[in-house]
Amino acid sequence: MDSAEKQLAEISTLKKIDVLNLLAIKLLRREYTAVINIAEKTIGDKPNIHDERIAKILEYRLVASILSGDDNRVLDSLRKFRVKIFMISMFPILLYRINSLYDFLDEQKIFYIHRQISKGELNELPLSKSVIALLTAYLKSGNLDKMEIDARRELISYIAALMAHTPLAREALSLLNREFANYLDYNMLVARGKIFFLLNNPVKALSEFNKAITFVSEKKILLEALVNISQIYAMYGEYRLALDYARRALLIHQDPIARLVRGGILLNMGRFNEANLAFKALLRIENRKIKLFALLGLAECYVARGNFRAAFDAVWKAYMLDRSSDIVSLYVHVLRNALS
Incomplete structure (x- = not known):
C-alpha cells in the first residue's frame, strides 16, 4: 500500500475534528486532489449536512473542487447542500410570536426582538x-x-x-x-x-x-418548496395551512429543519404537548443552532404552562450552547426575573 492509500485508509479512524485539521493543512498546501479524496472518504455519498462538522468537511470538498476546476464535483457538492441552500430560515418561525413571554417584557424589548427577526440576524448562512x-x-x-x-x-x-x-x-x-x-x-x-x-x-x-x-413529478424533490411555503403561511398566522405543508414535507423526508418548523407551528397553535415532543426529539441532532432553537421552543412550552423553572433550565442549556446570542441572553434575563 503506497503512502496515499495508507493515509486514506487511516482517515476512517480519525475523529471529524482531526479530519478538519488535516483538510485545512492540505488546502493550504494546495493539495486539492488530496482534500477531495479525504473528504469523500469521510462523508460518503449521502452526508448528513445538518451535522456541522460533516457540512464543514463537505465545504472543503467544494472549495477544492472549485480551485482545481472540477466542475462536476462543484455541482455534486452543491447538490448535497441543496436543502440548506434552498430552504429559507426556520428560526424566525419559532420566534415570530413570543406571546408567552410578553408579560415579562417591556415595549422596548419587544421591539428589539422584532427588529432582530426582521433584520435577519437570527438567520444561519447555508x-x-x-x-x-x-x-x-x-x-x-x-x-x-x-x-x-x-x-x-x-x-x-x-x-x-x-x-x-x-x-x-x-x-x-x-x-x-x-x-x-x-x-x-x-x-x-x-x-x-x-x-x-x-x-x-x-x-x-x-x-x-x-x-x-407544479414543475416536479418526483415528490422527493419538493421538500424545500413545501417547507418554505409552510414557513410563510406561519408568518401570516395561517397555522393550519402551514401545518399541512409541513406534514407533506415530512412525508418526503424527516428533515430536522422541517421538524423544527413543525414544532414552531404547533407551539403557535397552542398544541404544547405535541410541540414539546417535537422539540425534545430535535435535541439529539448534531447541530448547535437546531438544538438551541429547540431548547427555546421547549422553554416557550413550559412558560405557557407556568413552569418557569423548567423553562429556565431549557434556556440555560441554550445559553451554554451559544453565550453570544442576544436572543438567548434575553430569554435568560426574562426567566431569571420570573423566578425571582
Whole structure:
C-alpha cells in the first residue's frame, strides 16, 4: 500500500475534528486532489449536512473542487447542500410570536426582538461567507460557459440562492432571469422564491414556491418548496395551512429543519404537548443552532404552562450552547426575573 492509500485508509479512524485539521493543512498546501479524496472518504455519498462538522468537511470538498476546476464535483457538492441552500430560515418561525413571554417584557424589548427577526440576524448562512464569495467569483469567471446547459442552469440556481444572503441579491435575481429567459424549472423557481423572501417580499416568494411544486413529478424533490411555503403561511398566522405543508414535507423526508418548523407551528397553535415532543426529539441532532432553537421552543412550552423553572433550565442549556446570542441572553434575563 503506497503512502496515499495508507493515509486514506487511516482517515476512517480519525475523529471529524482531526479530519478538519488535516483538510485545512492540505488546502493550504494546495493539495486539492488530496482534500477531495479525504473528504469523500469521510462523508460518503449521502452526508448528513445538518451535522456541522460533516457540512464543514463537505465545504472543503467544494472549495477544492472549485480551485482545481472540477466542475462536476462543484455541482455534486452543491447538490448535497441543496436543502440548506434552498430552504429559507426556520428560526424566525419559532420566534415570530413570543406571546408567552410578553408579560415579562417591556415595549422596548419587544421591539428589539422584532427588529432582530426582521433584520435577519437570527438567520444561519447555508454556507460560510468565504465559500459563498468564492462561488460568486467562480460564477463570474466564465468557467460555467462550457458546461452542458441543464447542469449550468442547476448550478446557477444554487449559487443565485446563496447570493441572496449577500448584497448581490438583486443581481442574483437578474442573473436567473437572463439565464432562464422564458424557461422555468423547479430549481430556478425555488431560488427566485428564496431571493424574493430575503428581499422582504414574502408574497412574491410564496407565488414562486407554489409555481415550483407544479414543475416536479418526483415528490422527493419538493421538500424545500413545501417547507418554505409552510414557513410563510406561519408568518401570516395561517397555522393550519402551514401545518399541512409541513406534514407533506415530512412525508418526503424527516428533515430536522422541517421538524423544527413543525414544532414552531404547533407551539403557535397552542398544541404544547405535541410541540414539546417535537422539540425534545430535535435535541439529539448534531447541530448547535437546531438544538438551541429547540431548547427555546421547549422553554416557550413550559412558560405557557407556568413552569418557569423548567423553562429556565431549557434556556440555560441554550445559553451554554451559544453565550453570544442576544436572543438567548434575553430569554435568560426574562426567566431569571420570573423566578425571582
